[in-house]
Amino acid sequence: MVYVTKIKICGLKRAADITYVNLLKPDYIGFVFAPSGRRVTKEDAKELIASLDKSIKKVGVFLNHSVEEVKVIAKVCSLDILQFHGDEDMDYCRQFQQNVWKSFRIKDANSFKEMEDYQVNGYLLDTYHKTQYGGTGEAFDWGLSSHLTRLNRDKCVILAGGLNPENVKEAIEQIQPAVVDVSSGVETHGYKDFEKMKKMIERVRKV
Numbered sequence: 315m316v317y318v319t320k321i322k323i324c325g326l327k328r329a330a331d332i333t334y335v336n337l338l339k340p341d342y343i344g345f346v347f348a349p350s351g352r353r354v355t356k357e358d359a360k361e362l363i364a365s366l367d368k369s370i371k372k373v374g375v376f377l378n379h380s381v382e383e384v385k386v387i388a389k390v391c392s393l394d395i396l397q398f399h400g401d402e403d404m405d406y407c408r409q410f411q412q413n414v415w416k417s418f419r420i421k422d423a424n425s426f427k428e429m430e431d432y433q434v435n436g437y438l439l440d441t442y443h444k445t446q447y448g449g450t451g452e453a454f455d456w457g458l459s460s461h462l463t464r465l466n467r468d469k470c471v472i473l474a475g476g477l478n479p480e481n482v483k484e485a486i487e488q489i490q491p492a493v494v495d496v497s498s499g500v501e502t503h504g505y506k507d508f509e510k511m512k513k514m515i516e517r518v519r520k521v
């Protein structure tokens with residue numbers, strides 16, 4: 315089976331991370347502006363982006379920010395895609411020029427229903443966690459994707475949550491997402507790991 319799954323590596327924060335992605339060329343990278351150990355300021359992100367390969371698309375990760383705040387960060391950092399991880403509703407999502415990916419935290423079959431209220435460019439499925447809104451390093455039950463197929467056949471799905479080089483092939487075969495999104499699974503001691511990122515990208519592109 316041939317898939318054309320794209321890959322996003324999220325949570326870049328060091329100059330070394332930019333050097334790595336410039337060599338490995340994932341399709342997307344993410345900067346986290348939400349509260350997190352991976353959080354960067356707009357000034358940090360702007361500086362990192364200055365040396366980023368132009369072929370790589372820049373995603374900003376937000377969590378219940380004000381519309382104005384998102385607009386300022388998107389402009390300063392020339393973001394291509396805005397990824398919303400909180401309680402942002404459709405009225406909020408339609409206020410931006412950039413493409414929007416909305417995150418849905420998957421817990422059970424009912425978790426997919428919320429997707430019907432949105433018309434966005436991407437539907438990001440991430441793992442439900444009591445206290446964390448993303449970057450958990452935990453996968454949800456991919457068996458639940460049968461509900462996704464039934465309800466949302468034509469949507470652009472971004473699969474996130476606990477992906478790593480060892481499980482990504484199975485995840486792609488089971489869910490066939492447009493994009494896979496990884497953070498914890500390509501880190502060692504909280505920092506992006508070149509070898510893990512390389513392995514991840516090789517696995518995704520060889521499925």
Ligand SMILES: O=C(O)c1ccccc1NCC(=O)[C@H](O)[C@H](O)COP(=O)(O)O
Nearest residue numbers: 324350448449450451475476496497498
């Ligand atoms: O990465 C974070 O720390 C984070 C914090 C708050 C909201 C979103 C966050 N990350 C969003 C992402 O796009 C991650 O790549 C995605 O949640 C997957 O993370 P992981 O399970 O660690 O691969």
